[in-house]
Amino acid sequence: MRIRLALRYTAISSLVLLIVMSISALLHIEKVQKVFTEKALREADVLSEMILRDSHHLMLADNNEQLQLMIEEIGRTPRVKRARILGKEGIVVFSMNKHEIGTTLSEKDESCSFCHLEGSKALVDVPIEKRSRTFSDDTGTQYLSITRGIYNEPSCYTAACHAHSPEEKKIGVLDMVISQDQMANLAHTHHQDVIVSTMIMLIVLSFCHYLLTKKYICDPIQGLLEQTQALSGGDLSARVKHLSGDEVGELGRSFNTMADNLAQAQIELKDWGNTLEHKVEMRTAEITDMQGQLLRSAKLASMGELVAGVAHEINNPLTGILMFASLSSKTPDLPPQVKDNLDLIVSETGRCAKIVRGLLEFARESFPEKKLDSINRIIEHTLELVSHQIIFQDVDIRYHGEDGLPDLEVDTDQLQQVFLNMFINAGQAMPSGGTLKITTKLLEKKNEVEIIVEDTGAGISQENLDKIFDPFFSTKAQKGFGLGLSVSYGIINNHGGHVDVKSREGEGTRFTIYLPIAGAASLEGAGKEGMSS
Incomplete structure (x- = not known):
């Protein structure tokens, strides 16, 4: 239960972290890719600028052979896949590929399209974003194509070797294609680093989250669960010992309070049971005593009625016997034995009279x-x-x-x-x-x-x-x-x-x-x- 809870919360949090970190990594990769592309574009533009500056004097001197050699030398650079100079009519004048020198390109060719937008005349000072593009060949290799205009400067239209009127603004184009393999490899390496670092951070954060969840949530809940099971099993001494200051700790304190109240209620219930048992015993004794008293009263009542009748019936003849025996005992001529017998009769009759008097006294309503x-x-x-x-x-x-x-x-x-x-x-x-x-x-x-x-x-x-x-x-x-x-x-x-x-x-x-x-x-x-x- 505890492990499942920790894994569940870790999985949920890890999924949320994965989504957030993936989005962050993608945004970062996209931004880095954009930075790399801009950097490559600037480098290519700087390179084309340098080539134009180096070829400027050769053009003014009308040294075409040396200029062709320079283009071919530039073409031997591993990154440069194409380098050529186009004339104002789209004719390839110089190229690292000698076979295309003298060929004419149409306005729809990729090298001309940047300054002939929708069939318009050649544009001047086209921004770099408009005169560059990236593409891939069949092998998947990425290339950056950039063109740069060669403008009719005063030194050009005043030179003896050129016949350009001052009204012409653009007299040619430098067309270059540069391989992006190095930049792509660098970007790919950076992307891998970002992905690996993201996964490592995700694993570390997930592991830390698992440990923290287990320590601060699952373990206290497991302890509370164990004490709850002990309490439900009849152990009223079950208490949560390690209480934190958070909601789980508050739950543990509430459990301890409930257990204290339950233990107190159990004690009171036992005391009440003992008191009830004692009261039942007392009440039973009282009822038994009352039953004895009622039985005794009933016996006395019935005995009183019997005694009253017997006493009244005996009293009259007993009085006569006593009177005549007493008078007879006083006769002077009686033999001693008879006198003794009469005295005994008087004594015993008096005793009987006393018993009857006691009976009447007992039976009389007083x-x-x-x-x-x-x-x-x-x-x-x-x-x-x-x-x-x-x-x-x-x-x-x-x-x-x-x-x-x-x-x-x-x-x-x-x-x-x-x-x-x-x-x-x-x-x-x-x-x-x-x-x-x-x-x-x-x-x-x-x-x-x-x-x-x-x-x-x-x-x-x-x-x-x-x-x-x-x-x-x-x-x-x-x-x-x-x-x-x-x-x-x-x-x-x-x-x-x-x-x-x-x-x-x-x-x-x-x-x-x-x-x-x-x-x-x-x-x-x-x-x-x-x-x-």
Whole structure:
């Protein structure tokens, strides 16, 4: 590709140079040919002038023999092919060719035609262009024919040997034919030199043009092509390194700018893909959590309806059993074994009544009676209630409430019940002691308050973690009914908040409660649907 481009441009430029230089060479050759012709013409005219001057005295002395000898001597010169003197009637008087002496030439003869234009009388002082011509013979040899008039000077018409009247202007003609071989050879040599020098210049210029085109055009384009192919193959580091200050360099800079933008776009695309993947994961987690919450809410709603019916049906007979067993146990004549059995009935019936009361409490529709209150004050008051219980004897309670938290629209008693359940659960999870951390924090971007309750207790297994808000599910054998967290979950929902829990067995549990700063009342309907209690 690179060589073809260089050769193509070199061929085009060489063709243009060939045309221009050929025209220039032809013009030069034509001009030199004209100069050579003019020079030869002047030399021939000077030679004829010299011959006339030399023959002038011989004519005045009427020395015809000596004049003929001079003409013959001139004819022996290699360049002179014809030399003769014509009389005024066109008679050949003297000639290097003795056989034509005495012959008469017509006015149409080439030697006479210059001064007899179109049959006119002999002209005087004809310019050299009119009395000379060039021609070639059958062998191709070039000749120059020149004639020169012999005029009737005073010394001629006053001499005793001539009988010319003073009125006659021209009394004869010197006719000469001179070979142009030497001049033609010189011109031919010059023409060859011009052609050879032109070809050499053309070759040198073409070679230089090829090298310059290859270096300043083809090589940069080839480099740009290689980097373009590398970039199209996925190499985003491809750059044009050697940049010139011309248009090709500007093209390379544009390519580098495009490659930089493409690399930046690739980085941004990867970042966007990673961000999108992260957002998809977050959204999937949120959807999964929402599905869990909806499922939990549906379970709680259906459980609430079932519990409400069962509790109402059990409560009345259970009250009668408790009342009659209690009265019977107070009869003084009862045997000890019967009294013990009645006391056991009263105790277990009371336990059943307590369970029924919890069921009714779980199933009852309790709408929060909201008013502005400080979440820090509610937590501090709840800690005062539970901190003196024996289960917190070996527990290190650490509370950090963020200053300046805005008051929330909450039902103080219900939230206190939530915190009481969580604190007691935490204390029961640390029978051998541990640390209970409570932290409050304002989340301005989410317009929420975050409450974290974290213990270092036994923790909850992963298989039970999704069940802790289900009613009647408890990990405390013989110590609870499994309704505390279910009730707490419903209360938080009724306040427009939500609860997250994370736990590991042997490391502890962390509950995170989120309560809205504003608009909690508008979510009351959603909480009511999630917890039809």
